[in-house]
Amino acid sequence: MHIDYTDKFYNHFENHIYGDSVLNGNFRDNRKVNEENLLLRYKAKIPFFDFQQNSLTIRYFKQGRGKLVFEDKILNIKDDQYLVLNPNEGWKYYNEKNDYIDVLSFGLTDELVDGFTFYSTSKEEKLLDDPYGSPAESLHFFEGNLNSNHYNSGRLLQHMYSLSNTQDFNLVSPKDWSYEILQALALDQKWSQKMLKNIAVKKNSTKIETMKRLLVAYEFIHDNIERPISIEELSQESSLSKFHLYDSFKKTFGKTPHQYINRLKTRKAKELLQSNDVSISEVADTLGFNDLSVFSKVFKKAYGFSPSRLL
Numbered sequence: 419m420h421i422d423y424t425d426k427f428y429n430h431f432e433n434h435i436y437g438d439s440v441l442n443g444n445f446r447d448n449r450k451v452n453e454e455n456l457l458l459r460y461k462a463k464i465p466f467f468d469f470q471q472n473s474l475t476i477r478y479f480k481q482g483r484g485k486l487v488f489e490d491k492i493l494n495i496k497d498d499q500y501l502v503l504n505p506n507e508g509w510k511y512y513n514e515k516n517d518y519i520d521v522l523s524f525g526l527t528d529e530l531v532d533g534f535t536f537y538s539t540s541k542e543e544k545l546l547d548d549p550y551g552s553p554a555e556s557l558h559f560f561e562g563n564l565n566s567n568h569y570n571s572g573r574l575l576q577h578m579y580s581l582s583n584t585q586d587f588n589l590v591s592p593k594d595w596s597y598e599i600l601q602a603l604a605l606d607q608k609w610s611q612k613m614l615k616n617i618a619v620k621k622n623s624t625k626i627e628t629m630k631r632l633l634v635a636y637e638f639i640h641d642n643i644e645r646p647i648s649i650e651e652l653s654q655e656s657s658l659s660k661f662h663l664y665d666s667f668k669k670t671f672g673k674t675p676h677q678y679i680n681r682l683k684t685r686k687a688k689e690l691l692q693s694n695d696v697s698i699s700e701v702a703d704t705l706g707f708n709d710l711s712v713f714s715k716v717f718k719k720a721y722g723f724s725p726s727r728l729l
Contacts, residue, residue: 431456454527456523456526458522460520461481463517467511475526476500477523480522501564536552568637574598631656643679643683649676684721686705698726
């Protein structure tokens with residue numbers, strides 16, 4: 419059975435539905451910042467919202483519109499994206515067209531996040547000797563809005579969203595889900611930190627900005643893998659010069675954009691040839707290879723055998 423959240427704000431930690439009181443501030447006024455966890459599901463028209471002081475927030479937009487402003491940053495919200503915001507002094511949301519947004523959102527307290535951080539960063543002996551200890555420093559997540567299809571935490575949020583629309587949602591522990599999303603974010607965090615180390619820039623803020631632009635190119639490649647993709651197009655999408663993109667992408671991901679694209683294309687080709695009754699020429703055409711011989715050479719270089727072997 420599908421649950422309808424239209425014009426409703428459901429907090430799974432309390433198993434309670436709020437109406438318009440969320441928009442006029444009553445929902446927030448009864449809570450002290452960072453002292454209560456939230457797992458919200460809602461589909462609503464919110465033209466503007468000003469949230470003062472923010473705990474760790476993970477927000478998945480199945481249907482997203484408008485923009486979110488915090489500190490000196492502006493994030494444009496789109497469908498099937500999610501964003502992560504570290505604790506800060508607050509943010510403002512603008513939705514000038516007053517369109518519906520369909521959201522699953524976590525607000526996690528410092529206590530819960532610090533407990534997870536202590537566990538995930540401590541050795542087994544430390545966890546046994548001091549089970550209720552505190553982390554040496556708070557976990558700081560990579561902030562931004564990301565395409566949910568391309569990251570572990572994003573795919574987990576998609577699954578959580580789907581389950582939230584069924585009656586089984588009430589059988590799920592919101593605390594369990596909080597642990598699960600923190601674990602997924604931590605895994606993605608390790609990946610992003612590894613990538614950041616490969617960017618040859620001293621200033622950390624410049625590293626992070628470069629990484630964000632590279633992720634735009636990374637997501638664009640994954641979203642458009644079934645057609646030709648040029649370095650010029652990636653340069654324009656990521657707002658990096660062709661040479662900056664080429665060098666930074668190679669150092670960060672271990673392959674040039676062209677090599678990375680071909681790797682994904684051959685992987686997709688192998689899946690298509692193994693699972694579908696299609697010809698090699700059809701697969702090559704589907705993936706944007708105009709020359710069948712070029713496709714065969716690229717495939718053989720990747721796997722050591724020709725695509726005909728899979729037929």
